[in-house]
Amino acid sequence: MAPDGIGTALRRKEDKRFITGNGHYTDDLNRQGQAHAYFLRSPLAHARIRSIKTADAEKADGVVAVFTGKDVQAAGLGGLICGWMVKSKDGSDMKAGAHPALAVDRVRYVGDHVAVVIAETLDQAKDAADLIDVDYEELAPIVATADADAPDAPRVHDEAPDNVCFDWEIGDKAATDGAFEKASHVTRMSLINNRLIPNAIEPRAAVGEFDPGTDSYTLYTTSQNPHVARLVLSAFVGIAPEHKLRVVAPDVGGGFGSKIFIYAEETICVWAAAKVKRPVKWTAERGESFLSDAHGRDHVTEAEMALDADGRILGLRVHTKANLGAYLSTFASAVPTYLYGTLLSGQYAIPAIHCEVRGLYTNTAPVDAYRGAGRPEATYVVERMCERAARDLKMDPAEFRRKNFIQPDAYPYQTPVIMTYDCGDYPRGLQKALENADYANFAKRRSESEARGKLRGVGFSSYIEACGIAPSAAVGSLGAGVGLWESAKIRFNPTGNVTVYTGAHSHGQGHETSFAQLISSYLGVDPANVEVSHGDTAQTPFGMGTYGSRSLAVGGSAIFKAAEKVIEKGKKIAAHLMEASEGDIEFKDGKFTVAGTDNSKTIQEIAFSAYVPHNYPADLEPGLEESAFYDPINFTFPAGTQICEVEIDPDTGVTEIVNFVAVDDFGVIINPMIVEGQVHGGIAQGVGQALLENCVYDTATGQLLTGSYMDYCMPRADNLPSFNIGMIETRNPSNPLGVKGCGEAGAIAAPAAVMNAVTDAIGMEIQMPASPERVWRAIQQNRQAVAAE
Amino acid sequence: MPSTVSMTVNGKSVSKEVDDRTLLVQFLREDLHLTGTHVGCDTSQCGSCVVHVNGRSVKACTMLAAQADGASVTSIEGLAAEDGTLHPMQEAFREHHGLQCGFCTPGMIMSAVDLLQNNPSPSEHEVRDWLEGNICRCTGYHNIVKAVLSAADEMRGAAKAAE
Numbered sequence: 001m002a003p004d005g006i007g008t009a010l011r012r013k014e015d016k017r018f019i020t021g022n023g024h025y026t027d028d029l030n031r032q033g034q035a036h037a038y039f040l041r042s043p044l045a046h047a048r049i050r051s052i053k054t055a056d057a058e059k060a061d062g063v064v065a066v067f068t069g070k071d072v073q074a075a076g077l078g079g080l081i082c083g084w085m086v087k088s089k090d091g092s093d094m095k096a097g098a099h100p101a102l103a104v105d106r107v108r109y110v111g112d113h114v115a116v117v118i119a120e121t122l123d124q125a126k127d128a129a130d131l132i133d134v135d136y137e138e139l140a141p142i143v144a145t146a147d148a149d150a151p152d153a154p155r156v157h158d159e160a161p162d163n164v165c166f167d168w169e170i171g172d173k174a175a176t177d178g179a180f181e182k183a184s185h186v187t188r189m190s191l192i193n194n195r196l197i198p199n200a201i202e203p204r205a206a207v208g209e210f211d212p213g214t215d216s217y218t219l220y221t222t223s224q225n226p227h228v229a230r231l232v233l234s235a236f237v238g239i240a241p242e243h244k245l246r247v248v249a250p251d252v253g254g255g256f257g258s259k260i261f262i263y264a265e266e267t268i269c270v271w272a273a274a275k276v277k278r279p280v281k282w283t284a285e286r287g288e289s290f291l292s293d294a295h296g297r298d299h300v301t302e303a304e305m306a307l308d309a310d311g312r313i314l315g316l317r318v319h320t321k322a323n324l325g326a327y328l329s330t331f332a333s334a335v336p337t338y339l340y341g342t343l344l345s346g347q348y349a350i351p352a353i354h355c356e357v358r359g360l361y362t363n364t365a366p367v368d369a370y371r372g373a374g375r376p377e378a379t380y381v382v383e384r385m386c387e388r389a390a391r392d393l394k395m396d397p398a399e400f401r402r403k404n405f406i407q408p409d410a411y412p413y414q415t416p417v418i419m420t421y422d423c424g425d426y427p428r429g430l431q432k433a434l435e436n437a438d439y440a441n442f443a444k445r446r447s448e449s450e451a452r453g454k455l456r457g458v459g460f461s462s463y464i465e466a467c468g469i470a471p472s473a474a475v476g477s478l479g480a481g482v483g484l485w486e487s488a489k490i491r492f493n494p495t496g497n498v499t500v501y502t503g504a505h506s507h508g509q510g511h512e513t514s515f516a517q518l519i520s521s522y523l524g525v526d527p528a529n530v531e532v533s534h535g536d537t538a539q540t541p542f543g544m545g546t547y548g549s550r551s552l553a554v555g556g557s558a559i560f561k562a563a564e565k566v567i568e569k570g571k572k573i574a575a576h577l578m579e580a581s582e583g584d585i586e587f588k589d590g591k592f593t594v595a596g597t598d599n600s601k602t603i604q605e606i607a608f609s610a611y612v613p614h615n616y617p618a619d620l621e622p623g624l625e626e627s628a629f630y631d632p633i634n635f636t637f638p639a640g641t642q643i644c645e646v647e648i649d650p651d652t653g654v655t656e657i658v659n660f661v662a663v664d665d666f667g668v669i670i671n672p673m674i675v676e677g678q679v680h681g682g683i684a685q686g687v688g689q690a691l692l693e694n695c696v697y698d699t700a701t702g703q704l705l706t707g708s709y710m711d712y713c714m715p716r717a718d719n720l721p722s723f724n725i726g727m728i729e730t731r732n733p734s735n736p737l738g739v740k741g742c743g744e745a746g747a748i749a750a751p752a753a754v755m756n757a758v759t760d761a762i763g764m765e766i767q768m769p770a771s772p773e774r775v776w777r778a779i780q781q782n783r784q785a786v787a788a789e
Numbered sequence: 790m791p792s793t794v795s796m797t798v799n800g801k802s803v804s805k806e807v808d809d810r811t812l813l814v815q816f817l818r819e820d821l822h823l824t825g826t827h828v829g830c831d832t833s834q835c836g837s838c839v840v841h842v843n844g845r846s847v848k849a850c851t852m853l854a855a856q857a858d859g860a861s862v863t864s865i866e867g868l869a870a871e872d873g874t875l876h877p878m879q880e881a882f883r884e885h886h887g888l889q890c891g892f893c894t895p896g897m898i899m900s901a902v903d904l905l906q907n908n909p910s911p912s913e914h915e916v917r918d919w920l921e922g923n924i925c926r927c928t929g930y931h932n933i934v935k936a937v938l939s940a941a942d943e944m945r946g947a948a949k950a951a952e
């Protein structure tokens with residue numbers, strides 16, 4: 001193995017620029033002659049626009065232009081689209097209401113885009129926006145997920161009666177009904193998966209540019225997938241043909257899903273740049289991020305689990321209402337359906353599953369993928385139900401899981417909800433987690449806590465996720481409008497160093513390091529001599545970007561394929577240089593050797609020769625640059641067990657996480673340091689959802705009540721413990737690297753682990769977030785109930 | 790109303806005419822092109838913008854440029870030595886993987902450096918407590934806390950050696 005190759009905790013190559021303040025985030029860019037955009041947003045959740053008067057604003061100091069929805073419409077620009085078609089169980093298409101970049105005659109959520117002011121300075125643009133006079137006819141809003149499909153609820157889109165976008169199902173209803181008939185016990189739960197705001201710390205930003213000499217556009221934007229952004233802006237919005245539109249996502253300060261989507265602001269900035277013949281820049285204020293970044297989760301679920309007398313799961317029935325917000329965002333329809341229903345088997349051999357999901361419009365910000373996307377929601381249902389069922393049956397929750405796990409010899413395992421799991425070892429993951437958590441001595445710790453007047457609880461979450469989102473054929477059959485492969489290009493420069501171009505996009509995941517480690521392992525080039533280029537449609541082959549933990553499994557595999565081609569080409573050159581037959585050339589550790597001799601050439605010598613081909617035969621092509629597109633044969637299925645132990649002060653309701661153990665199986669690990677970091681970050685977001693974070697709208701007015709960091713409780717350093725991370729490895733058979741993906745595990749598993757621990761401690765069910773107030777109230781209620789007995 | 794503000798930034802004296810409503814963070818980013826200091830919120834909650842003013846950490850989004858008139862300001866760009874040698878805190882963040890997207894990082898590092906000026910041997914609890922004003926969405930804080938504790942060890946060692 002190369003010294004800094006696969007498996008090494010190599011320090012990150014990208015860190016130097018970030019720790020010295022030399023990163024280049026979108027807001028750090030300033031183009032010659034740029035003007036600033038400010039968006040006037042709807043103050044009302046639901047209203048008809050009678051008129052918009054912009055004359056005063058147009059005359060204000062420094063104003064370059066003011067545009068409304070009518071201007072955008074008149075320019076023939078298309079609306080924002082959803083890229084995933086979902087059908088209802090009756091076979092009808094989902095009901096997609098139009099989503100103009102600037103509202104035309106109706107606004108549908110607080111923060112909806114009404115007009116844009118472009119001015120010399122941002123302050124001037126803001127001042128002028130104050131002068132725009134919008135005459136609104138206020139309409140009643142609908143906010144609450146559970147009530148959104150009531151027959152008398154205000155209707156968000158005329159196209160969707162009862163606000164139902166789709167009424168979808170998966171699984172076998174008859175078989176599931178049959179399982180419940182046979183059951184000796186049924187566990188039932190009502191579960192709310194609270195709505196979250198992603199909150200990447202870098203706010204979204206965009207700079208649009210137009211070059212009249214070539215009729216071409218450039219958009220610098222905070223995007224997780226610049227090629228897809230270009231495709232949508234070109235093919236659907238109609239800004240410009242793809243070859244006249246370049247999208248660059250420079251350093252991006254976190255995404256967590258929220259930067260996958262195509263938003264109004266970047267669309268308008270790049271369009272308006274040609275209109276005003278100047279670069280146009282917009283950067284979100286945090287308040288705008290709260291209002292208009294796509295939100296996550298927001299499910300209301302009724303679930304039932306059928307069990308036999310022995311504690312074996314016979315069937316699972318799930319009814320979910322999923323809030324989609326006011327408009328369908330880019331992948332909104334996929335999240336509560338194919339990314340959710342297909343994971344409801346968890347790590348368990350469940351003979352029958354049936355799940356129905358109603359996707360509902362409301363007068364709230366669009367809801368789309370947020371770290372984990374659908375899989376945290378599925379895990380929350382399965383893992384809360386398992387823990388509840390175990391408690392109902394007075395079984396140890398670890399024992400319950402062990403009994404129901406899919407066994408290590410059962411792969412490939414076909415679940416009743418589409419997925420075919422390719423490998424795993426769930427009992428081993430659980431066992432290691434139990435040891436790391438010192439579960440055997442939990443009862444003792446609990447009595448010690450009780451002696452101090454505290455409540456202690458422990459909770460499990462044995463999650464599974466479908467990662468490496470792809471393969472194209474599978475996602476296509478499920479309604480995706482795109483293929484989900486990945487691309488890579490490896491370019492040797494004449495002096496022997498390497499540039500790797502990838503369609504994946506790093507916004508904190510450390511690709512510049514781990515991808516360089518792949519090159520080190522495959523081609524024997526020192527990672528210091530490898531540069532990774534990503535995020536610019538003018539540089540990299542078409543790529544699909546980064547989300548769903550797909551960078552390594554799909555993007556890394558594309559690099560592997562390209563490396564194979566480099567080696568193949570290198571062998572031809574080596575054979576020529578060393579006057580041997582190609583079949584006799586072996587490649588290892590960066591050297592091409594003639595088999596059975598010590599005749600060899602380094603890959604650097606080969607590269608140099610490839611660019612100085614003075615004596616090449618006619619059929620040997622100069623250059624050493626190869627590219628590959630890789631479409632995997634299956635999703636990957638990372639899995640593991642997380643165990644959370646909490647101590648609660650019954651007098652204040654404050655929950656302290658006293659231990660958090662995660663044992664994950666991510667397949668082969670490229671850089672353990674980076675992987676652990678990803679797990680930490682995911683757990684923090686999962687704990688945030690369970691204990692602190694909650695996006696709240698006023699149900700009467702539709703106003704966002706948690707619109708700043710003063711109202712939306714973000715996890716801070718003093719809310720979290722240090723984590724106990726462990727790994728097991730089952731090599732993924734579905735991709736050449738054997739990797740699975742790690743970015744979302746924590747966010748997927750932690751909410752259930754924490755809530756199982758909290759409810760164990762207080763002895764009753766509550767919904768997320770388990771804020772001190774909710775916990776305290778539950779404890780009081782419990783005490784009163786006990787006193788009344 | 791524009792007025793002239795003068796201050797020393799990262800050891801260099803600067804003097805510029807700015808609008809009265811200009812915040813220190815805007816002055817650094819837009820007038821001086823020091824874009825290492827970031828803006829993550831509009832309510833002084835996230836700490837992405839922390840710099841040192843006269844040696845103490847300050848959220849540069851809560852201070853007007855005019856209020857820093859005459860002060861000595863250090864931003865993340867001024868933390869490494871003249872010759873590029875990184876500050877031990879910067880080294881520690883890299884060594885312990887205390888950053889992912891890097892956006893909160895300059896503010897985190899500047900806050901952490903100020904902590905150690907006040908308390909050279911903080912406990913884990915004290916580090917977490919001090920960093921309460923800096924939000925990181927990526928790292929879960931685990932590695933940030935590790936980095937700060939390790940920098941504290943490093944700097945105490947260096948201080949001892951210098952005695």
Ligand code: FES
Binds near residue numbers: 848849
């Ligand atoms: S930008 Fe200053 S605290 Fe957030």
Ligand code: FES
Binds near residue numbers: 925
């Ligand atoms: S490293 Fe991304 S916010 Fe801290």
